[in-house]
Amino acid sequence: MNDLNPRQREAVRHLDGPLLVLAGAGSGKTRVITAKIAHLIEHGGVAARHITAVTFTNKAAREMKGRVGKLLDAEAGRGLSISTFHTLGLNILRRELKAAGLRAGFSIFDEQDVEQLLRELAKKNEADKDTLQRARWQISAWKNDLIDPDTALSNATDDFGGFYAALYGAYQRALRVYNAVDFDDLILLPVSLLRTEPALRERWQNRIRYLLVDEYQDTNGAQYELVKLLVGVRGALTVVGDDDQSIYAWRGARPENLARLRDDFPRLHVIKLEQNYRSTGRILRAANTLIANNEHVFEKRLWSELGPGELLRVVNCRDEEDEAERVISEIIQQRFNSGAPYSSFAILYRGNHQARPFEKALRTQNIPYFISGGTSFFSRSEVKDVMAYLRLIVNPDDDSAFLRIVNTPRREIGTSTLETLSHYAAERRCSLFQAIDELALGERLKARPLSRLREFSAWLSHIGRSSEDSPVDTVRQLLSDLDYRDWIDQTSGSDKAAERRWENVEDLIGWLEKLRADEKRGESLGHMVNHLSLMDILERQDEEESGDRVVLMTLHGAKGLEFPHVFL
Structure with missing residues (x-):
């Protein structure tokens, strides 16, 4: 703890009741959370398997895991849970399938x-x-x-x-x-279970004996309720937040959840982290002046020992093209004078629609750049195809997955056949896949389309039966049976594009292999598909890109990041 300042040490050592750490930007909050996890295990008498830390992005969870790993040996940290809110919700649903009204492989x-x-x-x-x-x-x-x-x-x-x-x-x-849930259900359904099932609630409160929550100002109503229900009367809780950093009200975040803590946890202790390790004095004075106009739940004022720093510059431009040209000119000059890499420059704006003039100016000068918000790995058609097959294998009731792949690659199953199948399934109140093998469907369809549907059903059912023994081998067999590589070659614009698409498929298989290897027992295919589906959704909110490129992103996307040179 020698590298912590006095307020940080106080937050780490506080174990008597609920704690709110009011952490200003750049005040070392992640260091406090990770140090507290280690302190709980080494000095607080709490086993790692009974500690859960939650945050909002995969990136933050990975960073937290990495830092904790440097503070604890593998044995001491065994069983520790660090994840996003939605991964925690998914884990609850997996363990409480029957109570949630779900079946395995949802x-x-x-x-x-x-x-x-x-x-x-x-x-x-x-x-x-x-x-x-x-x-x-x-x-x-x-x-x-x-x-x-x-x-x-x-x-x-x-x-x-x-x-x-x-x-x-x-x-x-x-x-x-x-037999499906959406992203919001991963919080809503666990909250419903914890509210209505006392025995289930007690079981989870015993399983999670200390809860830490990062970026608390970004929680919505359902996430706040989940925290409250998991903590219970024990009050073994540390939350880290800052109402001045609440920028997600447009997607449901409620900064007033910080104020609600005092109502729901009367013994709440508040510690303020006001020393900033990221910014210089002039930047902080400007920020404090702006923030002073906000309504505050808890007052604070950031300060720094990094000196006054360079002057902030305000430049007036004629129009957006002039603005872009002047920014890019400044980047070129700074790079010439100091040798700064392109990746040290960030251009921030309110909305992605404002990126175009900057893109144009950067391309004109042959400067590499990256726009945060590009195509997600899981959004690529070939990856969505394979994931849809896997989803249908583990959950035959997934009509969305069925409709995506029933003709991928082509099986000559026409739209009229699918419409007839859809009407029949709706009448029978069953899934499309289940309807295929019902005898009465033969009265609605001609012999050839019915035969094609049933060949598809029989083949996929056969693949599914082998999936639990060796999930990764099953995927390779599936791709071989489909001759999917040939399908990619046929549907790609060039040999190079086809190669890239097949590499994406291989990357997906690599992820499945890693998931399988990471679990000593070996993950089932259903669990792996759930994991990757959730990763898809979260990674779209948490994109990372390496390389020496100028970064263009929204102000919302820049939250928590650092760059030596920033243009607003």
Whole structure:
């Protein structure tokens, strides 16, 4: 603890009741969390397997794990859980399948799956794309506020509200039919279980005997409730947050959750970390002046021992093209004068639509750059194809996965055949895959399309039966049976593009192999698919890119990052 300042040490050593660490930007909060985990294990009498730390991004969780690994030997840290909120929720659902009304191998729907399902459910209403987008956001907001479909319907004040609420109800029923959950359900369902099942709640409170939460100002209503239910009356809790860093209200975050802590935990102790290790005096004075206009739950003022630093410059430009040219000119000059790498420069803006003039200016000068918010690995068509096959193997009720791959590669199963199958499945209230093998379907379809569907069903069922013995070998067999490499060659624009796409497939297999190897018992295919599905969703919010490039990103995306040269 010698490298901690007095306030940081106080936060690490405080074990008597709930603690709020009010941590200003750059004040060493991650160091405090990791040091506290080590202190709990080495001096607090809490076994690692009973400690859980949660944060919001994979990147933050990985960083935390890495730092804890340097403080503890492998044996002392065995069983420690450091994850995102949604990974914690997923783990609860995996262990409480029956109580949650789910079956093994349940699917996690991503945004595209959700949009497709809502579009299908709203087909009769002829809702346009914008209406469905608003519906998706509204349903997500209701879930984050723990509002169920019946309550949403009773609270509706106009036709649109009524339509969204009715769609919400139909959407939730469809998810159950498909044995699926969406991203928000990974918090909503565990909260519901912990609220309504006392024995289950007690079991999880005994399993998690100390909880640490990072970036608490970014929690929404459901996440706050999850924390409260897991902690219980024991109050063994440390949360780290800063209401001045709350920038995600637009996606449900509630900075007032910091104030609610005092109401729900009367013994709450507050420690302020105000020494900044990241910025110089002039930057902090400017930030403090701006922040002074905010409403504050807890007052604080950041200070630094790094000296005054360089002057902040405000430059007026004629228009966006002039602005871009002057910024890029400044980058060239700084690089010439100091030899600074391109990766030390960041251009930040409010929205991605503002990137275009900077891109143009950078390309003109042949300067490499990276725009945060590019295509996710899991968004690539070949990766989504393979993941859809795996999702359908572990959860045959996943209609979204079925529809993606039933003709990939082509099986000459036409849209009229799929429409007939869909109508039949809806009447029978079963999944599309299950409907294929029902005898009565033969009365609706001609012999050839029925035969193709049943050949597909028999083959995939055969693949599925071998999946638990050797999941990775099963994937390779699946790709071989499909002759998927040939399909990629046929559908790619060039040999180089085909090679890149096949490398993505190999990378996916590599991830599956790593997941299998990381677990001593060996992960089942269902668990691996769940893990990768959640990783997909989280990685889209937490992109990383290496290399010597100028970084362009939104102000929201830059939260928690550091660059020597920043242009706003």
